[in-house]
Amino acid sequence: GDSVTQTEGLVTLTEGLPVMLNCTYQTIYSNAFLFWYVHYLNESPWLLLRSSTDNKRTEHQGFHATLHKSSSSFHLQKSSAQLSDSALYYCALINNYAQGLTFGLGTRVSVFP
């Protein structure tokens, strides 16, 4: 079946520094959609980025990611972290909306002043 791997469980960094969260995936389907969701405590997980297009950069709210099908990767980056970026970040993929999302284990990002 499908799988998503996020190698970092916890990322701590100082405000203003760049952040990169790794995401790799496995699927037999060539038309998978990849997502980054953000989850703040006591709020709904919300969609940060999504992509199904190979080698195309996707951006939203200062974050960006590029889907690379050759390496099965969808790493999330931001050039300058803010305190408000502290949250849980999940990489996920979907092949068929009926089957829903396959999630990675999540990466907790803590940004300090």
Add this chain to the structure above:
Amino acid sequence: NSKVIQTPRYLVKGQGQKAKMRCIPEKGHPVVFWYQQNKNNEFKFLINFQNQEVLQQIDMTEKRFSAECPSNSPCSLEIQSSEAGDSALYLCASSYQNTLYFGAGTRLSVL
């Protein structure tokens, strides 16, 4: 902001009690999902519906949960006999164009 509404936000039950939670999906979204987020923040798929019919469910859900998604009424997920290991955040999501939109969840504590 998500338009998926989940109630109640918090639920406290004793072991062996029933625990029921509800979800109103976004209008026009054809598929509804339930996920369990455990204390390690891992997401586990439980069940999904399309047009009131179950599409898929895991074994645990089939054996211990009762779920429905009737037309013109909230969807519901009910644990028939709560266990300590059921303590988790239960997230409902509705799907449109291959994207899931989540509610804020029901946090269940089983004492």
